[in-house]
Amino acid sequence: MIFSKNPSPITESLWIQALLMFLGLGFMAILVVLPLASVFAEAFRQGWVAYRDALAHPQAIYAIKLTLLVAAIAVPLNVAFGLAASWAIAKFEFAGKRLLITFIDLPFSVSPVISGLIYVLLFGAGSQFGQWLSDNDIEIVFAVPGLVIATIFVTFPFVARELIPLMEEQGTEEEEAAIMLGAGGLRTFISVTLPNIKWGLFYGVLLCNARAMGEFGAVSVVSGHIRGKTNTVPLHVEILYNEYNFVAAFAVASILTILALVTLLLKSLIEFKFAAEIRAKKK
């Protein structure tokens, strides 16, 4: 019973436990750990200098800046939306609430490729609106605004879906008390609600940001693959890879991998360090 949490008669025989451990951890090792390790192995295949050169390349630097720009616009907008939506949904009872939540979840069930396609159809030269835009020299599709809009779409639900269940569980008593004591709406939100939801909010922002910086499919469709103009970091990885420049592709990919690992680390830290606090806030 070496693997069991508490010595108890209700557990499996030792060899079943060993078998399950072997299957579970073996599957994780082959499916998750090996690909992770291979990113870094491939990136450093030709040594540190080749790795550094790939990252210092002007196009790589441009891609990093563009990705940061896109995330810097998309994430705050979706945070504002997430806060507004969770306030309206969690603090009030109104008809059609479940339907609204379903609509908010919608972008998660749409293929990234279709997420890009809808904006190409809307803003591209094929539509009347797109024609009007091009007559007025406004570039959206195959330009940076298109990348931002597609990123907003795919990262749309993250903050809201993190906050809605949390705020629903917390109820409305504390806010009602604050209002009764004379606080205004904004004051109540900042002094009462925000401290209660800060970890949930941080968590939502973290996931939203990771997806915003790593999105590939939707951004690929609206980007038009214009080098030095619309290639974000994931698209730059694709370009390098398709040119058989594998070391550079994996070097750039390693930045995204580090981003993913930092995201997971922060997420685990919130969960373990603040588990007690989060549980208390839920009551």
Add this chain to the structure above:
Amino acid sequence: MASALAVRLRKLKEPSIIPGFGITLGFTLAYLAIVVIIPLSGLFFKAATVSFGEFWQTVTSARVVHAYQISFGLSLLAAFINCFFGLIIAWILARYHFPFKKIVDAMVDLPFALPTAVAGIALTALYAPQGWIGQYLVPMGIKVAFSPLGILMALIFVGLPFVVRTVEPILQDAERELEEAALSLGATRWQTFWKVIFPSIVPALLTGFAMSFARGLGEYGSVIFIAGNIPKVSEIVPLIIVIKLEQYDYAGATAVACVMLVASFILLFIINWLQQWAGKDKAAT
């Protein structure tokens, strides 16, 4: 008349002293409409401009039908495999004690956090003929990279967290007394699993299965690098849409996207229903 309307309107929202309902709901609806509803309905409007014959011909052409078979078939298979291994991983995380458990737990979410393009090139590097795994499999005649088997690996990768994350909390909250009761009534561990534990995790397992399947259907980034993208052999539906777009065949891309979108909405509906079922089950016990 006017008062009757006012009463009816009041029924739509329960009164509350908390301010900010109008402005937050208004902003939510406006943002939702601009970012999601209008662009998505644009897709169906565009599809409506295509004649039915043309639409039907596009979505039933041999190459597209092969792509449906590959996308649906492999997503389904990947979801099954994820159910099996996902349940095992959820089980050991919920019930066993072992070193580095927290790291293993965190790594389950890696497929959520790792950009799909990175996952795609990493998996391809592993299973290519010179890769860490490929160098052993290829001499045995097992070709993973640039074949449907590679697509399967990528879909298993992206779908794994869904099953683990839906099943794990149920196993953690399970009442161990029920298992003790089963044991004291003479059930073997195997019978206890199938008759006591398994029925309670079925809704969560099905939810995880459906989520993994839905994710697999739409997945693009992690698949295209490893698939080889051979028409009628290893071409997925999202790739068909991209190819049609690159050829400026907007009508064709829209038609195929409509079929996929309807499939996704049906799955979303099923997942919502499953989650409600799982929630009811939990409330009842």
